[in-house]
Amino acid sequence: MKEASTDNIQFRNEFSSGIKTYQDVSKEQESLNAQLLIKAGFINPELSGVYTYTRLGCEVLKNIENLTREHMSKWGGEILMSSLQPVESWEITDRLENMSSLFEARGANDISRKLNSSRYILGPTHEEIATPLAKRYIKSYRDLPFAFYQIQTKFRNEARPKSGLLRGREFRMKDLYSFHASEEDFLEFYEIMKKEYMLLFEDLGLADDTFITLADGGNFTEKFSHEFQTLLPQGEDIIYLDRKNNIAYNKEIVNEENANRLGVNFDELEQVTASEVGNIFPLDFKYSQPFDLTYTTKEGDTKPIYMGCYGLGTSRLMGVIAEKFADEKGLVWPERIAPAKYHIVTVSKDNKDIAHEKSKELFEVIGKDSLWDRRTKVTVGEKLNDADLIGCPFRLVVSPKSIENGGIEVKRRASDVVEYMDMEELFNKYGKTR
Ligand code: ATP
Ligand code: MG
Numbered sequence: 001m002k003e004a005s006t007d008n009i010q011f012r013n014e015f016s017s018g019i020k021t022y023q024d025v026s027k028e029q030e031s032l033n034a035q036l037l038i039k040a041g042f043i044n045p046e047l048s049g050v051y052t053y054t055r056l057g058c059e060v061l062k063n064i065e066n067l068t069r070e071h072m073s074k075w076g077g078e079i080l081m082s083s084l085q086p087v088e089s090w091e092i093t094d095r096l097e098n099m100s101s102l103f104e105a106r107g108a109n110d111i112s113r114k115l116n117s118s119r120y121i122l123g124p125t126h127e128e129i130a131t132p133l134a135k136r137y138i139k140s141y142r143d144l145p146f147a148f149y150q151i152q153t154k155f156r157n158e159a160r161p162k163s164g165l166l167r168g169r170e171f172r173m174k175d176l177y178s179f180h181a182s183e184e185d186f187l188e189f190y191e192i193m194k195k196e197y198m199l200l201f202e203d204l205g206l207a208d209d210t211f212i213t214l215a216d217g218g219n220f221t222e223k224f225s226h227e228f229q230t231l232l233p234q235g236e237d238i239i240y241l242d243r244k245n246n247i248a249y250n251k252e253i254v255n256e257e258n259a260n261r262l263g264v265n266f267d268e269l270e271q272v273t274a275s276e277v278g279n280i281f282p283l284d285f286k287y288s289q290p291f292d293l294t295y296t297t298k299e300g301d302t303k304p305i306y307m308g309c310y311g312l313g314t315s316r317l318m319g320v321i322a323e324k325f326a327d328e329k330g331l332v333w334p335e336r337i338a339p340a341k342y343h344i345v346t347v348s349k350d351n352k353d354i355a356h357e358k359s360k361e362l363f364e365v366i367g368k369d370s371l372w373d374r375r376t377k378v379t380v381g382e383k384l385n386d387a388d389l390i391g392c393p394f395r396l397v398v399s400p401k402s403i404e405n406g407g408i409e410v411k412r413r414a415s416d417v418v419e420y421m422d423m424e425e426l427f428n429k430y431g432k433t434r
Pocket of ligand 1 (some may be wrong): 125156158165166167169170171172173196276277278279311312313315316
């Protein structure tokens with residue numbers, strides 16, 4: 001990978017920014033999102049399906065996850081469950097043999113001491129921790145309903161991961177778990193979650209292209225689970241889309257029995273590719289029963305607890321958004337999740353002239369929400385290319401020409417229109433920060 005020089009891009013403070021772009025990316029990175037994100041310096045490939053989030057990437061991931069928190073905290077408290085999980089709990093739910101993608105961890109020192117007891121599961125999901133944990137908090141009907149969530153790195157030994165952030169072997173997920181006294185109460189919460197997810201997709205700029213999709217995986221009464229599928233040309237799923245009724249069906253459930261059950265003629269629906277960004281499940285008693293999670297009713301009877309779980313792929317979302325909005329020049333981030341709102345490009349030979357002074361003032365005033373390219377050893381063309389690759393919503397060029405024309409040359413990443421204005425006009429029109 002040929003690197004661009006980045007001796008002096010500033011981000012948030014005066015230290016070296018840790019930002020680097022690349023002119024080309026190894027062909028081994030087959031997916032569009034990995035190509036875009038590696039080239040622009042947001043992620044670094046470590047192993048197949050395993051990435052480091054670099055400075056810019058970490059900003060975007062944090063923005064996605066903080067928006068997720070804003071929505072989920074309305075309904076449950078945030079916790080952080082352990083990644084290392086006891087094998088015994090996976091035996092209780094009978095998933096040790098039945099989940100094909102499990103990663104197991106062993107302490108090397110325990111192996112050498114021939115200790116068999118220390119096997120752990122590296123959490124691919126957390127029902128095995130969440131259900132016994134809930135027993136500590138739920139005793140009677142007064143403790144219900146109850147919900148908590150976490151945002152965490154998950155581990156799944158996916159076969160041949162080649163979709164970049166869309167399918168990692170180590171990836172980020174938000175998972176919420178809910179506990180209810182009755183099916184009725186559960187269903188009410190389940191509908192609330194569907195709405196909350198759609199509000200989150202609105203904030204992420206994905207609502208118009210994200211569809212609630214019936215899929216396999218529900219238990220007992222509700223036979224289906226509900227996926228949130230975002231239309232994406234290189235998405236891994238195929239869905240049957242009913243635009244009129246604003247609903248879709250995962251191809252995996254499409255058969256005659258379901259056609260009759262749901263009263264749907266699948267042949268009339270459009271087939272499109274999409275990426276599953278979220279999945280919510282009615283769990284019924286699937287986990288509460290094996291862990292004996294019960295509550296006492298008003299009358300003193302003991303009853304099992306209804307559960308639901310609600311997953312959201314935060315790192316997959318980053319990959320989906322990267323692919324969905326990019327153009328031939330590079331990334332185009334929606335404003336809410338961009339690494340910074342403004343990308344300042346200074347055109348100055350030696351960082352001693354008025355263009356430098358004006359840029360410095362701008363950077364100091366905008367501060368946190370800008371990235372400042374004050375490199376002098378690369379051409380203006382290269383700097384503009386980097387701004388396009390990185391994809392912040394606004395590019396602000398400060399040059400002798402822009403100063404002559406009224407101050408700053410302002411261009412939105414997603415448009416070709418160029419405007420000139422001074423700092424005050426800029427803030428009045430577009431705001432200082434997000
Ligand atoms: P898939 O069918 O794509 O393998 P899944 O149905 O096994 O996913 P869930 O257990 O429903 O996944 O996980 C909740 C969410 O986590 C998914 O909707 C998806 O957005 C995300 N996710 C799951 N597996 C991965 C992965 N390997 N890499 C990135 N995100 C993932
Ligand atoms: Mg799923």
